[in-house]
Amino acid sequence: MDEVSRESVDRFETTRRGFLKLATGLLTTLVGLMLSIPLVGSLVGPAWRSRKMKWSKVANVDSLPPGQPVSLTFADRIEDVYIQETVLYSAWAVKYSEAKVVVYSPICPHLGCKYNWNPQTEHFECPCHDSVFALDGKVLAGPAPRPLDTLPIKIQNGDLAVVWERFKLGIREKIPA
Secondary structure, eight states, X not given: OOHHHHHHHHHHHHHHHHHHHHHHHHHHHHHHHHHHHHHHHHHHHHHHSOOOOOEEEEEEGGXXXXXXXXXXXXXXXXXXXXXXXXXXXXXXXXXXXXXXXXXXXXXXXXXXXXXXXXXXXXXXXXXXXXXXXXXXXXXXXSSOSSOOOBOOEEEETTEEEEEOOOBOSSSSSOOBO
């Protein structure tokens, strides 16, 4: 081979190697970016995501007896990425008037036990640690650090809707968990 053709062959090889290096680097960077987007989204996303209140219809206000606690059970659909499940929740509702209904979480604010209504004493009573609550949720006895936790409600067209929430246990303040 003469000197000119050997030089053109070396230039072609160098250019081809350079192109392959560049193409490999670009493809690696592109794949890395594509894989990092979901990872960054899962780490940062929950901090920026606004929390929507999910209302569940639980009862018709007319069906609630005035001044008497009623145990309500309602279903809610929970979706977590690809997993969807139906969860049953319960709550206590007390109707004071057509416009005023209070709904209590069924979880004792002391340690998370389920309390019940005792019709003989007309109090909510926690069987585990002897906390006793009045109809309005105030602590009458026991180690409970705060009154019964109320749930957000709305009354629309005679229907009572509730947002299910959990609260931190064993502290004086009502703070969502």
